[in-house]
Amino acid sequence: QKEVEQNSGPLSVPEGAIASLNCTYSDRGSQSFFWYRQYSGKSPELIMSIYSNGDKEDGRFTAQLNKASQYVSLLIRDSQPSDSATYLCAVLNSGYALNFGKGTSLLVTP
């Protein structure tokens, strides 16, 4: 079983700060990576995808990928209380399904 590891948290940051979420994966051959946000009792919603080494920015979100270190991260700038949720890292497997980490719980305090 290919592993996707995340710190379960909770990660608590004050409103307006930068939240940094990390993820490591075990399959060195993985090529596609995704960050999802999941509110309690809801299904995941896609935040960003990243396929190449380096940074990818979309609004307040920046995904970072380092395939050599098998590491992917998500930065959330100017965190808002509405960003409080569980963030799931997902890696595309060889069967074109997503393998998910356990998620990191983020709490943004006003």
Added chain:
Amino acid sequence: GAVVSQHPSWVICKSGTSVKIECRSLDFQATTMFWYRQFPKQSLMLMATSNEGSKATYEQGVEKDKFLINHASLTLSTLTVTSAHPEDSSFYICSARAVGANYGYTFGSGTRLTVV
């Protein structure tokens, strides 16, 4: 675009009965759908991959005779939990791949199953 409709959103059933969950791709054709299960405070665990017109591929440890998957058309996949037991109570989510520039995976809204 790329909407997956999942029904029902929640269901309560008696132990020993069967429950069917439907997922429909509303504005695209989904040749492949994925079924996940999520227990409280756990991650999404892939149960099976459903391909239109063929048998589903189940992950190790998932009973194919208990979790029946049918993907008879390009827009509909169903998961039937047969002879449900309380330990089957979970959040079931389907996902389909919408082919496009980002190869995004769209999720249904999920079904909360409670077996009493």
